[in-house]
C-alpha cells in the first residue's frame with residue numbers, strides 16, 4: 001500500500017465507518033432487536049418526569065392514598081420495563097458489535113491472503129496483524145458500546161426536546177436556539193480527534209510490527225546481545241504510540257469540556273428565565289420541575305453524544321486503516337476469462353526474453369532477457385553467483401510477480417492468461433527456508449492437500465525419509481511442532497517440506513537446495529528423499545551441491561539475470577568459463593558438498 005496515501009484526511013469525520021453498514025444489514029434481526037429495546041428503554045426513561053410533575057402538582061396535595069398506590073405501582077412496572085429493555089439493549093448491541101467485527105476481521109484477513117508478493121515486500125506483517133487486532137477492536141467498541149450509547153442518547157435527546165417543547169414552548173425555543181452553537185464546534189473537534197487517533201493507531205502498529213519481528217527472532221537477538229537495543233527500540237516505539245494516543249485523548253477532553261459547558265450553560269440560562277415565570281405565576285412549579293428534568297436529560301444526552309462523537313471519530317480512524325487493506329487490489333489476479341491449461345499436464349516450462357525489476361527496487365533489473373526451455377520430465381540445475389536471479393526465476397514461475405517484458409509459459413500456456421490457482425496446482429516447491437506452521441506434523445505435510453488421508457500423508461513421509469523420525473516424536477503425526485517448527489532440526493524440517501511436495505504430486509518441481517550444511521546422515525536422507533521426488537517429473541533445482549549438478553540432465557549458469565552458459569558438468573568444465581570457476585572454487589576450498597555462493601577471487 002502506498003504509504004503516503006495513508007495520511008490523506010477524509011473529508012467527513014466518521015465516513016470510514018460506513019464500511020460496517022453492509023455488515024449491519026446482514027444481521028437485521030440483531031439490529032432490529034437493538035433498535036426496539038433502545039426505543040423502549042428511552043421511552044420509559046422519558047415518562048419519568050411526567051410522573052414527577054403529577055406528583056408535585058397533584059400527588060402531594062391529594063390525600064387520596066389510592067392514587068399514590070396506583071402511581072407508585074405504575075412506577076415500579078416502569079422500572080422493571082426499563083431494566084429489561086436495558087438488558088436486552090446491552091445484549092443485542094454488544095452481540096452485534098462482536099458479530100460485525102468477527103466478519104470484518106475474516107474479510108480483511110481473506111483479502112490480505114490474496115495480496116501479491118509485491119505488497120508484502122513493502123508492508124510488515126506485524127503492522128497488518130495490528131490492524132486486524134487493535135483497529136478491529138476499536139471498531140467493535142464503536143459499533144457495540146458506543147453506537148448503543150449514541151442511539152440511546154439520541155433518542156433520549158430528541159424525545160426530551162420534544163417533551164420540552166410540549167411542556168413549555170417558550171422556554172424550549174430559547175434552548176433550541178442554542179443548539180447550533182454547540183453542534184458545529186463539536187464536529188470540528190471530532191475531526192481533529194479522528195486525525196490524531198489515526199496517528200496513534202499508526203504508531204501502535206509500527207510498535208507491533210517491531211515487536212513481532214523481534215519476538216520471532218529472540219534467538220538471534222540474544223546471540224548478538226541485542227536485548228538492550230531491541231528493548232530501547234521497542235520502548236521508543238511504544239512511547240511514540242503513547243504520545244500520539246495522549247494527543248488524541250487531549251483533543252477528546254477538550255471536546256468533552258466544551259460540550260458540557262455549552263450544554264449545561266444554556267440549560268441554566270433557560271431555567272433562569274423559567275424561574276422568573278414561576279415567580280410571576282405564569283408557570284406552575286410542577287411544569288418547571290418537569291421542564292427542568294427534561295432539559296437535564298437533553299443536556300446529559302447531548303454531553304454523552306459529544307463523548308460518543310469523540311469515540312466514533314476515533315473508531316473512524318481505525319476503520320480507515322482497515323479500509324485500506326480491504327480496498328487493496330492484488331496485483332496478480334486471475335484474468336476475467338482464464339485460458340484452461342492443457343490436460344493432462346506435461347510439465348513443460350519456457351522463459352522467453354524475460355525482463356523484470358522488483359517493484360520495491362524498480363531501477364534494478366533482476367532479470368535481463370532471460371530465455372530457456374525445460375522439456376517435460378527433464379531435470380535442470382540452475383547455478384550462478386549470489387544475486388544472479390535464481391530465486392527470482394521461481395518467483396516468476398509461481399507468478400508472484402509479472403515480467404516487465406517477455407513471456408513465461410507452463411505447458412505451452414502464458415502464465416498471465418491462466419488462473420493463478422490452476423497454475424500453482426502444477427507446481428510444487430521445496431524452498432530453502434522451509435515454512436513450518438505451528439500445527440501437527442500431519443497438517444504440515446497435508447498443507448497443500450488438506451483432505452489427504454492419513455495413509456497418503458504417511459506414504460509421502462516414508463518416501464521423504466521422514467516417517468522414522470516422526471515415529472519417534474511424542475505423538476507421532478499428531479505432534480505439534482511449535483511456531484516455525486522450532487522443535488524440529490533443519491534436516492527434519494526439510495524432509496517435511498519434501499513430503500509436502502511429494503503429497504502434492506505436481507508435474508513440476510521447484511527445488512531450492514539448502515545452503516546450510518546438514519550432517520552427513522541428514523544429508524544422505526534428504527538426498528534420498530529428493531531422488532524420489534524428482535522421479536518422473538520436470539525438476540528445476542537451484543543447485544548448491546555437486547551431487548545435484550552431476551545428476552542433472554542440463555545445467556543453466558546464470559549471471560546478472562540471464563543465462564551465460566549451458567551444458568552438462570563435463571562440457572561446462574571443459575569450456576572453462578564461469579561454471580568452471582565456480583566449480584574450481586568449490587574444489588579449492590575442499591567443500592565437496594557445497595557450491596560456494598559467490599565467485600570471490602581465489603586466494604593464493
Ligand SMILES: Nc1ncnc2c1ncn2[C@@H]1O[C@H](COP(=O)(O)OP(=O)(O)OP(=O)(O)O)[C@@H](O)[C@H]1O
Pocket residue numbers: 121358359360361366384385386387388389390391392393597
Ligand atoms: N523482494 C525483492 N525486492 C527487491 N529486490 C529483490 C527482491 N528479491 C530479490 N531481489 C534482488 O534481485 C536480485 C536477484 O535476487 P535472487 O534472490 O533471485 O538471487 P539468487 O541468484 O537467488 O541469489 P542467492 O543465491 O544469493 O539466493 C538480487 O540483486 C536481489 O537483491
